[in-house]
Amino acid sequence: MADQVIRENSMTLEFLSLPENVGLARVAVATFAAQVDITLNEMEEIKVAVSEAVSNAIIHGYDGEPRGKVRVTAERDSSGLTITVTDWGRGIADIAQAMQPAFSTDQERMGLGFAFMQSFMDGLEVTSEPDQGTQVRMFKKYKGERPGN
Ligand SMILES: Nc1ncnc2c1ncn2[C@@H]1O[C@H](COP(=O)(O)OP(=O)(O)OP(=O)(O)O)[C@@H](O)[C@H]1O
Ligand SMILES: [Mg+2]
Structure with a gap:
């Protein structure tokens, strides 16, 4: 990664x-992500x-x-890599509550x-409007020097 031109x-x-x-989305994004040198662990995340x-x-x-x-x-x-997932569905009324661990x-x-x-990515932003839909934006940073990678 250190000397890689991205x-x-x-x-x-x-x-x-x-x-x-x-599964389709997972494979497509994983294949895209694998175009640059990332670790197996990052890929799984x-x-x-x-x-x-x-x-x-x-x-x-x-x-x-x-x-x-x-x-x-x-x-x-x-x-790094930014992934967005958008739907035009029901939306989320209370985003902060929805994002709390163990809330469903x-x-x-x-x-x-x-x-x-939240824990696997380096950034997570959720925007949503009831009856309009939801957008989840996630960012994964490319790490700099990583000895042993
Ligand atoms: N795209 C979405 N549209 C509408 N509501 C959503 C959306 N994503 C999440 N939510 C709301 O946020 C809550 C929390 O989501 P989260 O993924 O953390 O848990 P979950 O889906 O309920 O359970 P799990 O992911 O563990 O199966 C959901 O229960 C749902 O009410
Ligand atoms: Mg869920």
């Missing part, structure tokens, strides 16, 4: 809110964060029904999706 690049992926598309955000869009944004569009973008510059509106769930995104 070229800017971006991609957009759009799909319907079907559960099988979680990115995959989990993308899976959690896309699962939320499908499960919560559209109540698990295949009626909505989900958009995933990935952009890289020399400082579904009793069957752990409420840990946002906690994973």
